[in-house]
Amino acid sequence: MLEPFVVSIDVEADTITVSATGELDVSTQGELRSELEAAVNGVGSGGRVVLDLTGLLFIGSVGLGLLVAAHRMADERVIGFEIVPPVAAGMIDVFALSGLDKVLAVSPPPEIEQAT
Numbered sequence: 001m002l003e004p005f006v007v008s009i010d011v012e013a014d015t016i017t018v019s020a021t022g023e024l025d026v027s028t029q030g031e032l033r034s035e036l037e038a039a040v041n042g043v044g045s046g047g048r049v050v051l052d053l054t055g056l057l058f059i060g061s062v063g064l065g066l067l068v069a070a071h072r073m074a075d076e077r078v079i080g081f082e083i084v085p086p087v088a089a090g091m092i093d094v095f096a097l098s099g100l101d102k103v104l105a106v107s108p109p110p111e112i113e114q115a116t
Protein backbone atom coordinates (compact mmCIF):
# COMPACT_ATOMS: atom_id res chain seq x y z
CA MET A 1 0.00 0.00 0.00
CA LEU A 2 1.35 3.42 -0.94
CA GLU A 3 1.82 6.04 1.70
CA PRO A 4 -0.30 9.13 0.97
CA PHE A 5 1.48 12.29 -0.13
CA VAL A 6 1.29 14.90 2.63
CA VAL A 7 2.64 18.46 2.74
CA SER A 8 2.91 20.38 6.00
CA ILE A 9 4.10 23.90 6.85
CA ASP A 10 5.92 25.17 9.92
CA VAL A 11 6.68 28.86 10.44
CA GLU A 12 9.36 29.81 12.95
CA ALA A 13 10.75 33.37 13.05
CA ASP A 14 12.13 34.12 9.58
CA THR A 15 12.10 30.48 8.38
CA ILE A 16 9.27 28.64 6.68
CA THR A 17 9.73 24.87 6.59
CA VAL A 18 7.76 22.94 3.99
CA SER A 19 7.79 19.19 4.68
CA ALA A 20 6.69 16.52 2.22
CA THR A 21 6.17 12.81 2.84
CA GLY A 22 5.16 10.01 0.51
CA GLU A 23 5.80 9.97 -3.23
CA LEU A 24 6.50 13.12 -5.25
CA ASP A 25 5.52 12.56 -8.86
CA VAL A 26 3.43 14.11 -11.61
CA SER A 27 0.19 13.46 -9.72
CA THR A 28 1.35 15.05 -6.44
CA GLN A 29 3.70 17.84 -7.51
CA GLY A 30 0.93 20.44 -7.84
CA GLU A 31 0.22 20.42 -4.11
CA LEU A 32 3.89 20.87 -3.23
CA ARG A 33 4.35 23.54 -5.90
CA SER A 34 1.48 25.59 -4.43
CA GLU A 35 2.89 25.38 -0.90
CA LEU A 36 6.42 26.23 -2.04
CA GLU A 37 5.20 29.26 -3.99
CA ALA A 38 3.26 30.45 -0.95
CA ALA A 39 6.29 29.94 1.29
CA VAL A 40 8.71 31.73 -1.05
CA ASN A 41 6.27 34.63 -1.45
CA GLY A 42 5.43 34.68 2.26
CA VAL A 43 8.88 34.78 3.83
CA GLY A 44 10.28 38.21 4.54
CA SER A 45 13.50 39.76 3.31
CA GLY A 46 16.48 37.91 4.74
CA GLY A 47 14.34 34.88 5.52
CA ARG A 48 14.64 31.39 4.17
CA VAL A 49 12.58 28.44 3.04
CA VAL A 50 13.60 24.94 4.08
CA LEU A 51 12.20 22.05 2.07
CA ASP A 52 12.29 18.98 4.30
CA LEU A 53 12.09 15.83 2.20
CA THR A 54 13.24 13.36 4.86
CA GLY A 55 9.88 11.56 4.65
CA LEU A 56 9.89 11.25 0.86
CA LEU A 57 9.86 7.69 -0.49
CA PHE A 58 10.09 8.50 -4.21
CA ILE A 59 10.83 11.50 -6.39
CA GLY A 60 10.29 11.51 -10.14
CA SER A 61 11.78 13.81 -12.75
CA VAL A 62 8.85 16.22 -12.40
CA GLY A 63 9.64 16.49 -8.68
CA LEU A 64 13.31 17.18 -9.38
CA GLY A 65 12.27 19.90 -11.81
CA LEU A 66 10.06 21.40 -9.12
CA LEU A 67 13.05 21.63 -6.76
CA VAL A 68 15.01 23.57 -9.38
CA ALA A 69 12.02 25.87 -10.00
CA ALA A 70 11.64 26.55 -6.26
CA HIS A 71 15.35 27.31 -6.01
CA ARG A 72 15.03 29.82 -8.86
CA MET A 73 11.96 31.45 -7.26
CA ALA A 74 13.90 31.88 -4.01
CA ASP A 75 16.89 33.34 -5.87
CA GLU A 76 14.65 35.87 -7.60
CA ARG A 77 13.30 36.98 -4.21
CA VAL A 78 16.83 36.94 -2.73
CA ILE A 79 15.90 34.58 0.09
CA GLY A 80 17.59 31.43 1.31
CA PHE A 81 16.45 28.06 0.04
CA GLU A 82 17.68 24.81 1.56
CA ILE A 83 16.73 21.19 0.94
CA VAL A 84 16.95 18.45 3.54
CA PRO A 85 17.07 15.32 1.35
CA PRO A 86 15.12 12.09 1.71
CA VAL A 87 16.59 9.37 3.91
CA ALA A 88 14.87 6.38 2.27
CA ALA A 89 17.25 3.86 0.69
CA GLY A 90 18.61 5.08 -2.64
CA MET A 91 17.04 8.52 -2.43
CA ILE A 92 20.29 10.39 -1.68
CA ASP A 93 21.74 8.89 -4.86
CA VAL A 94 19.04 10.66 -6.91
CA PHE A 95 20.51 14.04 -5.97
CA ALA A 96 24.09 12.93 -6.72
CA LEU A 97 23.24 11.17 -9.99
CA SER A 98 21.20 14.12 -11.26
CA GLY A 99 23.91 16.61 -10.23
CA LEU A 100 21.41 18.58 -8.16
CA ASP A 101 23.57 18.17 -5.06
CA LYS A 102 26.06 20.49 -6.81
CA VAL A 103 23.47 23.10 -7.86
CA LEU A 104 21.07 23.26 -4.91
CA ALA A 105 21.77 23.82 -1.21
CA VAL A 106 21.30 20.24 -0.02
CA SER A 107 21.93 19.65 3.68
CA PRO A 108 23.00 16.30 5.04
CA PRO A 109 19.98 14.28 6.17
CA PRO A 110 19.56 14.05 9.96
CA GLU A 111 21.00 10.51 10.25
CA ILE A 112 24.21 11.49 8.45
CA GLU A 113 24.47 14.77 10.33
CA GLN A 114 24.25 13.02 13.72
CA ALA A 115 26.84 10.40 12.75
CA THR A 116 29.56 13.02 12.12
